[in-house]
Amino acid sequence: MLLGLVSPSGGEAFVLGVPSGEVEIRRKVGFLPEDFRFYQWLTATELLEFHGRLCGMDAGRLRERVPYLLDLVGLAPHRGKRLQGFSKGMLQRIGLAQALIHDPEVIFLDEPTSGLDPMGRRLVRDIIRAQRDRGATVFLNSHLLSEIEVTCDQVAFIRDGEIVTTRDLRGWQEEKVRVRVCARKLAPQIVAGLSQWATCDQLDDQSLSLTAASREVLPEILCYLVQSGSAPFEFTPQRISLEDLFMEIVGEDRGL
Amino acid sequence: MNPLWVIASITFREAARKKILWTALVVGLGFLMVFGAGLYYQMADFHASNMPPFLRYQVLSAMLMVGLYTVDLLAVVMTILTSVDTISGEIASGTIQAIATKPVARWHVLIGKWAGFVAMLAIYVAVMFGGTLAAGYWIAGVSLDNPLRGGLLVYLECLLALTATFLMGTWFSTLTNGVIVLGLHGLAFLGGWLEQMSGFAQGSALVTLGVVSSLIMPLEAIWRRAAFLMQPPLAGALQFTPFANISVPSGAMVGYAGFYLIIILALAIYHFQRRDL
Numbered sequence: 001m002l003l004g005l006v007s008p009s010g011g012e013a014f015v016l017g018v019p020s021g022e023v024e025i026r027r028k029v030g031f032l033p034e035d036f037r038f039y040q041w042l043t044a045t046e047l048l049e050f051h052g053r054l055c056g057m058d059a060g061r062l063r064e065r066v067p068y069l070l071d072l073v074g075l076a077p078h079r080g081k082r083l084q085g086f087s088k089g090m091l092q093r094i095g096l097a098q099a100l101i102h103d104p105e106v107i108f109l110d111e112p113t114s115g116l117d118p119m120g121r122r123l124v125r126d127i128i129r130a131q132r133d134r135g136a137t138v139f140l141n142s143h144l145l146s147e148i149e150v151t152c153d154q155v156a157f158i159r160d161g162e163i164v165t166t167r168d169l170r171g172w173q174e175e176k177v178r179v180r181v182c183a184r185k186l187a188p189q190i191v192a193g194l195s196q197w198a199t200c201d202q203l204d205d206q207s208l209s210l211t212a213a214s215r216e217v218l219p220e221i222l223c224y225l226v227q228s229g230s231a232p233f234e235f236t237p238q239r240i241s242l243e244d245l246f247m248e249i250v251g252e253d254r255g256l
Numbered sequence: 257m258n259p260l261w262v263i264a265s266i267t268f269r270e271a272a273r274k275k276i277l278w279t280a281l282v283v284g285l286g287f288l289m290v291f292g293a294g295l296y297y298q299m300a301d302f303h304a305s306n307m308p309p310f311l312r313y314q315v316l317s318a319m320l321m322v323g324l325y326t327v328d329l330l331a332v333v334m335t336i337l338t339s340v341d342t343i344s345g346e347i348a349s350g351t352i353q354a355i356a357t358k359p360v361a362r363w364h365v366l367i368g369k370w371a372g373f374v375a376m377l378a379i380y381v382a383v384m385f386g387g388t389l390a391a392g393y394w395i396a397g398v399s400l401d402n403p404l405r406g407g408l409l410v411y412l413e414c415l416l417a418l419t420a421t422f423l424m425g426t427w428f429s430t431l432t433n434g435v436i437v438l439g440l441h442g443l444a445f446l447g448g449w450l451e452q453m454s455g456f457a458q459g460s461a462l463v464t465l466g467v468v469s470s471l472i473m474p475l476e477a478i479w480r481r482a483a484f485l486m487q488p489p490l491a492g493a494l495q496f497t498p499f500a501n502i503s504v505p506s507g508a509m510v511g512y513a514g515f516y517l518i519i520i521l522a523l524a525i526y527h528f529q530r531r532d533l
Contacts, residue, residue, distance in 0.1 A: 003357040006532045026359040033353045039266070041273045053262045054358040098354060 003031055015106060027055060030104035033140075034111045036095030039086035044075050044094050047083065048101055055102035069097040074123060085219065088115035096124065100131070107131060107138045113147050125151050149242040157249050166250055169242075178244075179210040179218065182234035183225060190228045197221050207234075259360040260368045267342070267372025276338050277376055281383060287330065288387045291323045295395040313398060314488075317331070320392040320400060321487050327384045328410050328479050332441060334380065335417040339373050340434045343425030343528070352533050362529045370422055377414045385410055400486040409482035412513060413475050417441065419517050420473070423524040426531060440473040448476025470505065474513045477505040 001008050002020045014030055038047055048066045057065065070076045073093040083091065092115050099107055111127070113121045115174055119124040128138050128151050148155055149169065156166045179198075186208060196250050197220060198212040212218065218237065225232045271277040298319060302312050343366070346352040355365055385407045392398045400406065420440060424433040447469020454462030472478035484504040 005353060005356060007530070023359055023361050026357060029357070031354070031357040035350055036354065037349050037351045038354060039270060039351070041270065050262065050266055051354070051358065053257055054259050054355065054360050056259075056359065095354070117338060 003029065003141055027102065028105040028169055030099035030102070030107040032092075032095045032099040032107075032109045032112055034114070036091055038083060038091075038095075038098075039239040041082060043080050043082050044070060044086075044097075047094060047143065051098040052101045054245045057102060065101060066168055069100060072100075072127065073097045074120075085251065089117060089120050092116055093120065093123075100127075107136055108141070109138060110141045111143070112140065112217055113144060114140065121147065128133045157246060159250050167245065177212050177215050177218070177239055178238045178240050179212065179221070180207065180209060180234065181225065181232060182207045184231035184233070186230055190225070190230050191223065193228065194221065197224075258363045259358075260371065263355070263360070263365055263368025264371035264375070267369045268375050271338065271372070271376045277379070280334050280338065280380055284327075284330070284380070284384045284387070286300060287305045287326065288384070288391060291326075291388060292391040292395055295319060295391060299396055305318050309310075316392070316396040317400065317488055318399040320388070320396070320398055321483060323388045323392070324385065324400075324406070324410075324486070325479070325483070327381075327388050328413065328482075331377070331381055331384060331410060331437075332417045332475060335373075335377060335414045336421050336434065336437050336441065338376075339421045340425070340437070342369055342373070343422055344428060344430045344433050347533060356533050363525045366422065366426075366525055366528045369409060370418065371387055371416050377418065378411065380451050381407065381414060401488065402485040403511045406482040406486040409478050409485070409510065412510070412517070413478045416473075416475055416478070416513060416517055416520075418514065419524065421528070423520045426524050426528040441475055444473035444475040444477070448480055449470075449508045451477075452480070470509070471512070475510060477509050478513050481505045481507075481510055 002015055003026070004021050004023075015025050018025040042050065043068055048069060049062050052062045052065060067076070067079070070079050073096055075090060075093055075097070078086070078090065086094065092112065096109070096112055098170055099109065112128075113124050116124060125147070128140065131138050132153070140148060140152055153170050154166060154168055157164045183206060184234065186202065186206060191200055191202055191208065194210060197217040198210040200208050200210055202208040210221065212221065215237070218235075222232070224234055225235075295316070298316065307315075311384065346355075352365070356362060360481065387405055392400075417437065421433060421437045424436050427433075447466045449466075450462050451466025451470065454460075454466060481504065
């Protein structure tokens, strides 16, 4: 909708302050579709030149920009090869290059790492970070939450087409911490006493899961457990993954 | 460079690079060779017979008209087959998404592709139509009236078929599009011949049926106008060829075809601009 591919059923949307349907605003927008397909008979260089010309770039600028981008996405050795001989990962890379051909201010990437090997995924992450560092805004749409976690500054969880919540991922790991506790005696009054630092989820007689607001309170919790005579024998801070957060926010799969 | 020309040029290059244009021209060359051989052997038979020169010329003119009619059919079918996947295929595969999200108006995309085919068809019709006329002149010494106007009308037919294919491509899948446009071509073909037959029998219902078919798809009517303009008046009047001067579409039909082309092109743009990709 923001790129004008689909008409909205109602309401309005703006990109960089301009109504999303405007053609001219696309000079500042780059897009990589989820399943990037293009004329298989073109070479990598010809594909980028074609997209550059569509963006109004002149021959001089294309001469600089095309080799730079081919190098950036690791396809310089394949510049003269036709796309029909490209693997899925190579098509993703050339698709990413076409999205960046005109130095856009806003970039929409739909599943940019699907089909890529670990090196390719790292390369895409580095490119996204470089775009962010030069001041571009990158919208990364992905179901690979681990990729989102290490790449994005902010995340929006969408369910049934609506944003359920947004989170700032910069330093979010330091904000909340989950701890697995195992102890010989976890009497109800001891567990109740933990509520001053954390929320508790008792798993069985000897183990519970704590979610504390920050790491700062962990020494105090451990001291409390020792002093209350619960005899703790395991106290393991656990990393909360984005997937955990996703499950917590969006909920279990309710099936099709 | 204007994005319209960027898309037109890549569409043309696609036809050349995917060997569509060259294959069509090679097949056309094969046709020209067979046609030329036919004329050559006909000339050899004439030399061995005592047929009067006047009659020989009429027979050779009729052969040339049949050759041009074959070119006409071939050109229209080639137009449909080569363009049927252009819009619908790119929508179905998602190829169009990377183009439509560039700073290019949707109508530029559609007209650019259309213009690429228009250029390709100009080459095809020029080679095939010109080649057939040249074979007739050099091998058999026959020429037709108004060859340029005839050639332009055949080209107009190709543009009609192309634009109808583009219009249906904005609505339907490739296969459905092909079925519809080839079906319309069949309707036009049948309608044209029904109208021709009605001239012999003076049947008004047949005329109406033929005219209605021609209004729905005026391909065959344009050919009959071209045939009327090209063949020698005597050959047409004496019915030496299957394209006798019976129930000839008027010049207004050419105007109608031009108007029809503009309307369906506008409809194709209108629908392509509003549909989801």
